[in-house]
Amino acid sequence: MIFVTPTTTPRTIATSAVTLIPGYFTGLVAPTPLRSDIEVDACPTATRTLLQFSDDIGRAVGYDREQGGRLIQDIFPVRSTEHQQVSSSSKVVLGSHTESAFHPHKPRYVVLLCLRGDDLAATTYSDVRDVVRHLSTDDLAALQTQDFITSVDPSFMSNGEPDAQVRVRPLTSTGSGWSLVYDELLMRGTTPRTQAALNALHHAVKVATQHVVLATGDILVIDNHRAVHGRTSFTPRYDGTDRWLKRALVVQSLADVDAVGRVIQTRL
Ligand SMILES: O=C(O)CCC(=O)C(=O)O
Numbered sequence: 469m470i471f472v473t474p475t476t477t478p479r480t481i482a483t484s485a486v487t488l489i490p491g492y493f494t495g496l497v498a499p500t501p502l503r504s505d506i507e508v509d510a511c512p513t514a515t516r517t518l519l520q521f522s523d524d525i526g527r528a529v530g531y532d533r534e535q536g537g538r539l540i541q542d543i544f545p546v547r548s549t550e551h552q553q554v555s556s557s558s559k560v561v562l563g564s565h566t567e568s569a570f571h572p573h574k575p576r577y578v579v580l581l582c583l584r585g586d587d588l589a590a591t592t593y594s595d596v597r598d599v600v601r602h603l604s605t606d607d608l609a610a611l612q613t614q615d616f617i618t619s620v621d622p623s624f625m626s627n628g629e630p631d632a633q634v635r636v637r638p639l640t641s642t643g644s645g646w647s648l649v650y651d652e653l654l655m656r657g658t659t660p661r662t663q664a665a666l667n668a669l670h671h672a673v674k675v676a677t678q679h680v681v682l683a684t685g686d687i688l689v690i691d692n693h694r695a696v697h698g699r700t701s702f703t704p705r706y707d708g709t710d711r712w713l714k715r716a717l718v719v720q721s722l723a724d725v726d727a728v729g730r731v732i733q734t735r736l
């Protein structure tokens with residue numbers, strides 16, 4: 469991870485798997501919302517700041533099946549999802565994942581703006597360059613085949629939408645290094661050989677995991693091709709002082725993306 473100052477350029481972000489910009493947002497922060505079904509934005513200045521930042525490094529997008537296509541999403545603990553593998557969980561570890569690993573139009577960047585931190589809730593991440601160091605030549609070869617399946621993120625099925633089984637290739641060697649597609653909990657190998665390679669990948673991701681505890685005003689940019697991420701567990705209080713992030717998903721360009729306006733369509 470690299471640390472950069474708030475005057476950082478998009479070019480700096482493009483070269484790093486994970487970038488932390490401490491204290492980027494300096495505005496006032498309202499109490500953390502208690503309910504996710506309320507439409508009022510409790511911190512519109514932060515929403516504007518994050519949207520502007522995201523559009524400087526690419527294009528912020530929504531997804532048709534996730535939070536109604538919202539461009540800037542609020543992430544705070546919700547009682548009914550405490551134990552689920554979604555970003556509003558708290559009491560479970562959120563397993564390492566590529567954001568929307570199943571999706572043909574995955575975001576290039578996940579941008580988190582922290583409005584209120586929690587000392588116990590660390591964002592975890594693994595840089596693909598560290599991951600591949602822990603894999604054998606045979607496992608690297610198996611992980612570059614299409615003999616893997618992942619399924620739809622629970623956050624894309626919150627209104628009863630159907631699941632699907634999607635073929636994915638975990639590792640791709642690109643001109644600028646490795647690219648990784650991974651989900652600790654949703655993926656499986658379709659043959660004994662590739663399942664063994666996936667088990668080795670689970671171990672490699674774990675060994676390469678690093679932690680960052682976000683604080684008020686921090687922006688964290690995760691390159692969704694070059695790093696996977698997750699979160700430790702923590703205990704919510706539901707009293708307006710809980711952890712609160714705003715999140716943007718960013719593509720490099722909307723050209724060749726199946727989208728209506730900025731809302732990416734999910735056709736599997
Ligand atoms: O809460 C976090 O730090 C990360 C949650 C997450 O996986 C996400 O927002 O995509």
Ligand SMILES: [Fe+2]
Binds near residue numbers: 555565566567578697
């Ligand atoms: Fe995520």
